[in-house]
Amino acid sequence: MKKVLLSPLDPVHDNAVKLIQRKLRDRDYATILMPPGTTVEEIVDTAIHEKPDAILISRTLGYQVAETLGRLVDLAEAAGIRETTRIGVGGMAITREVGAELGFDATFVGELKMTELLSFLENRKIEFLDGDDAAAENQGKPDITAGYTYQFKDSEIASLLDTIAEQALHWASTRTSDGIKRAQVRQQMLETDTEAEIAQLRNDYTKLSGTDIHSFYTQGTLPSGVRWLETKEVQNLPSLLETKPEKHKLRHTQAKPLFFVQYGTGCPVMDIVHIKASEAWGADGVLHFDPSWNAQQEGLMEGLLSHEHDGTILTYENLKLIREYIGENTLWDVRGHRGLNTAETQILGHAAGAGLFKINIPYGSTGGGTDPARLAVDGIYSLHLAAQYGIPFDIPGNDELSGVPPQKTFAGILIMMAIGLKLGARPIPKPLMCYSPYMAMHGDMDDNMIDMNTAKLAVWQTIVDTPVWPGEPIGFMTHSPERVQSATTTAAHAALATSLGMDAATIASTDEAYSKGPISLQARVDTLRSVRDLLRFTGSTHFQATPQAQVLMQELREGIVNTLKKIAQRGDFVQSIYHGDLGSPEDGIYPGRVGQGTVQNL
Amino acid sequence: MPKHAHPSQSAKDRIVDAIDIETFFYCKDETEAKHLANALMAEMNLPQGDIVFLEHNGLGARVRLRSYIHLPGDHYRWLEGSQRGQR
Numbered sequence: 010m011k012k013v014l015l016s017p018l019d020p021v022h023d024n025a026v027k028l029i030q031r032k033l034r035d036r037d038y039a040t041i042l043m044p045p046g047t048t049v050e051e052i053v054d055t056a057i058h059e060k061p062d063a064i065l066i067s068r069t070l071g072y073q074v075a076e077t078l079g080r081l082v083d084l085a086e087a088a089g090i091r092e093t094t095r096i097g098v099g100g101m102a103i104t105r106e107v108g109a110e111l112g113f114d115a116t117f118v119g120e121l122k123m124t125e126l127l128s129f130l131e132n133r134k135i136e137f138l139d140g141d142d143a144a145a146e147n148q149g150k151p152d153i154t155a156g157y158t159y160q161f162k163d164s165e166i167a168s169l170l171d172t173i174a175e176q177a178l179h180w181a182s183t184r185t186s187d188g189i190k191r192a193q194v195r196q197q198m199l200e201t202d203t204e205a206e207i208a209q210l211r212n213d214y215t216k217l218s219g220t221d222i223h224s225f226y227t228q229g230t231l232p233s234g235v236r237w238l239e240t241k242e243v244q245n246l247p248s249l250l251e252t253k254p255e256k257h258k259l260r261h262t263q264a265k266p267l268f269f270v271q272y273g274t275g276c277p278v279m280d281i282v283h284i285k286a287s288e289a290w291g292a293d294g295v296l297h298f299d300p301s302w303n304a305q306q307e308g309l310m311e312g313l314l315s316h317e318h319d320g321t322i323l324t325y326e327n328l329k330l331i332r333e334y335i336g337e338n339t340l341w342d343v344r345g346h347r348g349l350n351t352a353e354t355q356i357l358g359h360a361a362g363a364g365l366f367k368i369n370i371p372y373g374s375t376g377g378g379t380d381p382a383r384l385a386v387d388g389i390y391s392l393h394l395a396a397q398y399g400i401p402f403d404i405p406g407n408d409e410l411s412g413v414p415p416q417k418t419f420a421g422i423l424i425m426m427a428i429g430l431k432l433g434a435r436p437i438p439k440p441l442m443c444y445s446p447y448m449a450m451h452g453d454m455d456d457n458m459i460d461m462n463t464a465k466l467a468v469w470q471t472i473v474d475t476p477v478w479p480g481e482p483i484g485f486m487t488h489s490p491e492r493v494q495s496a497t498t499t500a501a502h503a504a505l506a507t508s509l510g511m512d513a514a515t516i517a518s519t520d521e522a523y524s525k526g527p528i529s530l531q532a533r534v535d536t537l538r539s540v541r542d543l544l545r546f547t548g549s550t551h552f553q554a555t556p557q558a559q560v561l562m563q564e565l566r567e568g569i570v571n572t573l574k575k576i577a578q579r580g581d582f583v584q585s586i587y588h589g590d591l592g593s594p595e596d597g598i599y600p601g602r603v604g605q606g607t608v609q610n611l
Numbered sequence: 612m613p614k615h616a617h618p619s620q621s622a623k624d625r626i627v628d629a630i631d632i633e634t635f636f637y638c639k640d641e642t643e644a645k646h647l648a649n650a651l652m653a654e655m656n657l658p659q660g661d662i663v664f665l666e667h668n669g670l671g672a673r674v675r676l677r678s679y680i681h682l683p684g685d686h687y688r689w690l691e692g693s694q695r696g697q698r
Contacts, residue, residue, distance in 0.1 A: 016626075275684055529677070
């Protein structure tokens, strides 16, 4: 049995050594614990008599760190202890540089990681950057849909969805668009090696594109605020990112949810830096956001392009560069649920290595601004691709932000699920945790924000066995530009989502409500830290659905059924969007107009 | 110093995107707080300054100020290791 002497070299702080003692005892180590205020001389004296295999010192106070620890090393050396006893040091005041400079055998920084400590005590090579967190990472990339059967539990809803989805698929089967044709050409370009063939295909692609994209390919003109990335900018990235971070875990005792953050600063290089920092601070997944104009014109550009404004331009080269730097186990979602390039986005995302697609026809063709018929044709084609690639697709319910009541938004999400399932795809509903205009008007959150959000999240498991991913981001419209407030409200929503067993959640930065500039990197860290601390606070405790939440859940279910009945009776999914069955001008949204009249009959 | 860093880089060059300053001004109202916020940014020679948050109550105001040192699409000095390229 190995013997370890533990001592704080600190007047008051001894939590770390007490915790280490408990964990070492569990592993059958013999331990001797010295109290706070122990002197250097007392530690050396005890070591001479007890002859431990190792001494672990912790130091929290920053005052006279080098002097105190240096004296310990010198005294231990003079007493001949170091021939048989190895000395490690850690704590808030310790850096790797200080530990190495003073001559300690090992230095432990940051949070306690037992794998590092045990490696040291067992005289194995210490993988400082490969501790508990990396062990968790080695379990591989998580699959949000794993274990879910998608069996419907609510037969009335299942029957209505079957009717609606069949009709939508039949309608789309005789239609196409230039967006779909471009996607097919792009697919061919990605599969072709010869320059001559690619040039010919690019020519075909250009003919199918709108004015700006046509100019890009024929005259080399770039839209305003867009520039080519320079070779040296890309070449400098590897050295910038060579230091592997010590990845923090957001969850404490909880197994889920996975936490996603959105990026799209405009510049792929800046995105990569934001992604790497978000990963280091615990993000499990990232979502790619493109500029809104990218979705409103026919066609996409090519090459490594940087953009001065929000949203990073969708090109194969941009996506591939970003993917190269995304962590092996980080999930990557590419938004393509709206706009005239929805189908091609899935082609590019798949080719670049995306693990998730984001597609919602009702939202994209109202709040997203695209013509419902056009997005239905392109969106259903995209669901075919998601099924073909075996890539799950998530369905954001952000039309609620325009005032649509949750029952209508949820009905739209369920229709997307049903269409996807019929095609063999794996859908993930994303009900919005928010303080929406509808809630404000109807007073459903006047007392608290827990009951309604609980009802909105819990209702899904009464309908269908599905993963649920509240989005996007959670706490929408509860954020202010004040960073503490913003971090707190995100963390509160994260804690509720976690308590309710959600599978994933998208979180905002503390710049969520700041609209006059890009999201700053420190604002991302703010929220990741706050979520981590609140999940540490709540652990495995659970919120209970109150009677009021149960009532709201029942009301939601009835609202969903009534909405689906109306659509089924109309007998035309696309016309239902035009007529406001899934959100009307009275609710606050209108059918989109971008791409109107561009659907072609096959 | 990381390999990519140039010895002549200032600390400001190494700011990835924005610098935030949080403080509390002793001032009579929001207007004065805004004036002080803008004056502080100028005194600190911070470009493209903006007030992210300001709340006056009683004797003063809690403020958060921001200056973007590098905007997306700029040539980032922390990446280049040189002084060139600032927008």
